[in-house]
Amino acid sequence: MNTNQTDLTDLTNEKLPIKTLLPLGLQHVLAMYAGAIAVPVIVGAAIGLTPQQIAYLVAADLFTCGIATLIQAFGFGKYIGVKLPVIMGCSFVSVAPMITIGKASGLPVIYGSVICAGIFVLLISSFFGKLLKFFPSLVTGTVIMIVGLSLIPVALNDAAGGYGPTHGNPKNLILAGIVIIFICILNRYFKGFMQAASVLLGLVFGTIVASFMGMVNLSAVSSAGWFRVVTPFYFGLPKFELGPIFTMCLISLILMIEAVGVFIGVSNICGKKVENSEIVSGLRGEGLAQILGGVFNSFPYTTFSQNVGLVALSGIKSRYVTVCSGLILICLGIIPKVAALATIIPHAVLGGATLAMFGMVSVSGIRILSSVDFSKTGNMLTIALAVGIGLSSKVSPGLFDQLPYALKFVLEDGIVAGSLVAIFGNIFFNYKEIMASENNVSIPNNHTL
Known part of the structure; x- marks a missing residue:
């Protein structure tokens, strides 16, 4: 490692040679790639976009991930x-709300709210510390648990083959099972x-197996070009509706807490104390990234926690490794054939x-809840009601159809x-504890995929 150009007490600024940066940067990209492409593919399919539109959505996502x-x-x-x-x-916390907004009002309203x-x-980054309590x-x-539970029906629908004539075909269920078993084997051995x-x-493995089953169509890849610039507002100028804006602002509060936890986790791994001013700067970065997500036809962005493990695993703490990852993502985003590859993955x-x-x-949400005091009935009741109401529209479609829009x-x-x-519910049952301390929040360090 080249330590001549860096402060030995702060390895985050260590300058590394290109031959080291490239493989390490690519490793970070591969670790987050599935999560990166899954969001546009899931949202695009759920709101009825064509394969070509989904391919562009994936390209825009990779490009903006890099920026x-x-x-x-x-x-x-x-x-x-x-x-x-x-x-x-893109965080999965925002997937379900975006599907809801997209189905009701379309992509321009999603982008306006983002x-x-x-x-x-x-605007609130500088004052966010006062909201943490x-x-x-x-x-x-509770919120993270509801997010996961709300998205499981989306996964099950895809596992059955998506909406269409092949829904529930045993071939789809077998293929989905093969993928699950393969993932379990990798995590076990x-x-x-x-x-x-x-x-x-x-x-990748599931798509290869599906190709032998005649379930993969490569036409989208063969027809895609090799270079295309991602342009702002490709799907139309953003539209602004109060309900979706409120929804995404609330989601952003959750994402900010995720981000603070990841910042603290990474700084601990790197042996660098992160100051409050640096956390605020990071939150401003999150806000700017979200604005760019809306401009470049993409989604809300947050700091990925799964890549924190790679920093610890590799022992390389230089931020220039992930700078290299950002450049790789930008390059991938302007190559349509790469984006088109994501569209050939069968629903199953x-x-x-x-x-x-x-x-x-x-x-992950359940793991965070393990630190909650369950001897207090109010805490248990808050979680129970939040989960029950949060899943009500999933288990009973049409429940709220007769209410005002x-x-x-x-x-x-x-x-x-x-x-x-x-x-x-937390305010109602724990008001005294909240007011008694400005620092009674336990920030999770690594709670999402």
């Missing part, structure tokens, strides 16, 4: 970017990179992989409804 990563890892001055070895990507949420994050483990753990990239490898393969991913999100929109979005119940 967002550069914002956080490289930084801009003292005020934007946490300047730690982190990777930015842009407004990014501005909201920029309202988001203890009771709230964040392998460590390190193979384990970290198990979902991505499961997608995607369903098997995402069932594991979404289930892990739920388990604004109220119907909030209640049908289970994550928003569950989050509000968790937040206000």
Whole structure:
């Protein structure tokens, strides 16, 4: 390692040779790639986009992932970017709300709400510390669990073959099962990179198996070009509706807490104390990344926690590794054939992989809740009501159809409804404890995929 150009007490600024940066940067990309492409593929398929539109959505996502990563890892001055070895990507917390918004109002409304949420994050970043007391483990753990549980029906529908004539065909269920078993084998018998990239490898393996079953169509890849610039507002100018904006701002609060936890986790691994001003700069980076997500036809971005494990595993703490990852992602985003590869993954393969991913999100929420004091009946009741109301529209479709539109929109979005119940339930039952301490929140360090 080249330590001549760096402060030995701060290895995050260590300059590494290109021959070292490239493989390490690519490793980070591969570890997050499945999560990166899954969000646009899932959202695009759920709201009825064509394969060509989904391919463009994937390209836009990879391109903006790269820019967002550069914002956080490289930084801009003292005020934007946490300047730690982190990777930015779309969080699954935002998937279910975006599907709800997209089905009701279309992509332009999603992008309008994402842009407004990014501005909201920029505005409150400096004051976010005062809000943390309202988001203890009771709230964040409940919300993350609801997110995972809300997305499981999406995974199961894909595992059955998606909507269409082949829905429920045994071939689809067998293929989804093969993918799940393959992912389990990788996690049981392998460590390190193979384990970290198990979902991505499961997608590749499942698609190969599906090709022998005649379930893969390569026409989208063969017809795709080799170079295309990602342009702003490809799907139309953003539209702004109050309900979706409120939804995405609430989701952004959860993502900010995730980000703070990841910042602290990475800084601990790197042996660097992260100051409050650096956390605020990182949150501003999150806000700017969200705005860019809305502009470049993509989604809300947050710091990926799964890449934290790679920093610990590799022992390389230089932020320039993830800067290199950001550049690789930008390059992938402007190569349409790479984006088109994501569209050939059969629904059943995607369903098997995402069932594991979404289930892990739920388990992560449960893990966060393990620090909650369950001797208090109020805490248990808050979680019970939040989960029950959060999943109500999933288990009883049409439950809120006769309510006014604004109220119907909030209640049908289970994550928003569950989050509000968790937040206000916590305030109602724990008001004295909240007011007694400004620091009574336990920030999770690594709780999402």
